[in-house]
Amino acid sequence: MKNLTNYFLEKKDIIFKDLNEVLPKELNSRKKIGIFSGTSVNKEYVAVFIYDAKSRFIRKNVDDLEEMFKALVEYKGHNFKKKFLLISSPLCSKAKKSLEENKWSVDIDFIKH
Known part of the structure; x- marks a missing residue:
């Protein structure tokens, strides 16, 4: 969590008053994704979504994310x-x-929380 708040302070100039993790299970999802x-x-x-995978982030993933x-x-x-959306894998052009x-803000350089 500290890495995440520092990341937003340095890269986006956003200071959080409060930041809570929401488990995917609470949203009836079985995806492995960090949601804040x-x-x-x-x-x-x-809203912050952290997607950490080795495979490319494709158009189908966008639908799941939405x-x-x-x-x-x-x-x-x-x-x-x-x-x-903070991801560590390559991003498909589509x-x-x-x-x-x-209107998503995407950063590809984020390292696992």
């Missing part, structure tokens, strides 16, 4: 101003385009 819900000091709700994001919105009961269209 937080509030910045600017009172913006932030479903999990919708489940998170429903679970937490509010919309998120910002949504981030997946990148789809993420940009859905």
Whole structure:
């Protein structure tokens, strides 16, 4: 968690007032992904998804991610101003385009939490 907060402070200039992990099981998912819900000091709700895999992040993964994001919105009961995807694997060009269209901020250099 400390790595994550430091990462956002250094790279995105976001300071979290509160940051909580949400287990995929709570969103009725069996995916192995880190999910965090937080509030910045600017009172913006932030969703962070950490995907750590060796295989390429493809278009199908974007659909799964969007479903999990919708489940998170429903679970937490509010919309998120910002949504981030931190991945350690290569990103497919079609997946990148789809993420940009859905207003995701993607960082590929993130190391496992």
